[in-house]
Each structure stands twice: as C-alpha cells, then as structure tokens.
Amino acid sequence: AQKITQTQPGMFVQEKEAVTLDCTYDTSDQSYGLFWYKQPSSGEMIFLIYQGSYDEQNATEGRYSLNFQKARKSANLVISASQLGDSAMYFCARPPAGNNRKLIWGLGTSLAVNP
Amino acid sequence: NAGVTQTPKFQVLKTGQSMTLQCAQDMNHNSMYWYRQDPGMGLRLIYYSASEGTTDKGEVPNGYNVSRLNKREFSLRLESAAPSQTSVYFCASSELGYGYTFGSGTRLTVV
Numbered sequence: 466a467q468k469i470t471q472t473q474p475g476m477f478v479q480e481k482e483a484v485t486l487d488c489t490y491d492t493s494d495q496s497y498g499l500f501w502y503k504q505p506s507s508g509e510m511i512f513l514i515y516q517g518s519y520d521e522q523n524a525t526e527g528r529y530s531l532n533f534q535k536a537r538k539s540a541n542l543v544i545s546a547s548q549l550g551d552s553a554m555y556f557c558a559r560p561p562a563g564n565n566r567k568l569i570w571g572l573g574t575s576l577a578v579n580p
Numbered sequence: 581n582a583g584v585t586q587t588p589k590f591q592v593l594k595t596g597q598s599m600t601l602q603c604a605q606d607m608n609h610n611s612m613y614w615y616r617q618d619p620g621m622g623l624r625l626i627y628y629s630a631s632e633g634t635t636d637k638g639e640v641p642n643g644y645n646v647s648r649l650n651k652r653e654f655s656l657r658l659e660s661a662a663p664s665q666t667s668v669y670f671c672a673s674s675e676l677g678y679g680y681t682f683g684s685g686t687r688l689t690v691v
Binding site: 500502508509510511512515556567568570571572573 | 679
C-alpha cells in the first residue's frame with residue numbers, strides 16, 4: 466500500500482538555526498508530487514511547499530525548501546533560520562497512484578523552536 | 581478573503597443526535613474533501629467529491645453521509661453521533677490535486 470513515513474514524532478531546534486524534517490514515501494509511479502503542510506496550535510492547516518517528481522531543482526518558498534531525493538524516496542523539509550512561530554506540527558503528503566485527488570498523509574512531526 | 585469556510589467551529593453532541601457540518605469554498609475548485617484528525621492517526625479521508633454531482637467514500641466513511649450541494653458547498657452529516665466520532669473535522673478543496681486549501685476545522689465532541 467502507498468505510505469508516507471515521518472520518523473520524527475518530535476523535534477527541537479534553537480531559534481535562528483536550520484532544521485530538517487524527514488519524509489519518506491512508497492511509490493512505483495514515475496510521476497508524482499509531494500506536499501508539506503504546517504499545523505500550528507490554533508489548528509488550521511497551512512500549505513507550505515510542493516514539488517513534482519519531474520522538477521529538476523528542489524522547490525523553495527522563502528525559508529522553506531524541499532530536499533528531494535528520488536533514489537532514496539525522500540522529500541525532507543528544510544526550515545532555515547527557525548523562528549518561534551515555526552513551532553507547529555508538520556505533515557508530509559502525496560497523491561496515491563492513479564488518483565491525483567486524494568492525498569496520503571504522514572502522521573506528522575511536532576517541531577518546537579526554543580528561544 | 582478567498583478560502584474554505586467551515587461551520588460550526590465547535591460542537592458538543594449527545595450520543596444518538598444528528599448534525600450537519602457545512603463547508604463552502606469560493607475558489608471555484610472542482611474537488612472537495614472531508615477529513616477527520618485524531619491524535620496519533622494523522623488525517624483520514626472520510627468522503628470526497630471529485631466534481632459537482634459526484635461523491636466517493638474515503639478511508640473511514642462509516643457513520644457519515646455527504647452532499648455536494650453545488651460546486652461551492654459540500655456538507656457532512658452525522659445521522660446518529662457516537663463517541664468514536666469525537667474528532668476534529670476538516671473540509672478542504674483543490675483543483676487537479678494541487679494545493680489543497682483547508683477550512684479552519686470543527687472540533688466535535690460526542691458525549
């Protein structure tokens with residue numbers, strides 16, 4: 466079965482440092498995409514970044530970047546210069562094979578940024 | 581502001597009561613979804629609607645029904661609430677599976 470694995474239930478990082486959140490996935494597809502979402506304590510789900518498997522360069526959105534390694538089937542989120550407001554749950558997700566409308570979700574990583 | 585609007589934000593039900601969660605989006609998206617989020621379980625898809633007039637079951641559809649009223653609105657109904665349906669519910673919409681936008685969530689408690 467298609468699966469997304471986030472192996473870090475909880476992470477700590479010092480303010481202003483960079484942090485990498487891991488995400489690995491199962492797939493036999495040639496074409497697919499990976500999403501990352503942020504969920505702060507207020508509960509809303511915020512779209513952060515997306516990368517398609519055929520994109521040649523890793524996606525970047527402000528302080529967020531994707532370290533996409535297809536051979537390892539990993540799509541790690543890198544947050545540079547962490548801020549206190551980055552403390553949240555982070556979810557990795559991807560569409561399953563043959564259906565680009567239904568996301569498969571990881572269980573999330575809780576990130577705490579320490580001052 | 582453009583986005584997905586869910587109502588209500590909070591609800592407490594007694595076992596056996598019914599209720600409908602409302603969801604509306606103003607982004608002209610074709611696809612809409614209902615998820616539930618439980619601790620340690622991540623997000624699980626209850627139902628989705630790929631386009632107006634169609635609905636399909638997700639991972640955990642038992643105990644729920646949905647209606648895609650029009651392109652904008654997708655409602656979720658609990659006919660006879662059970663404590664196991666205590667959860668946070670999210671509505672979402674997307675176009676061609678890219679860039680899902682979520683509502684702010686409904687925290688439902690069934691006692």
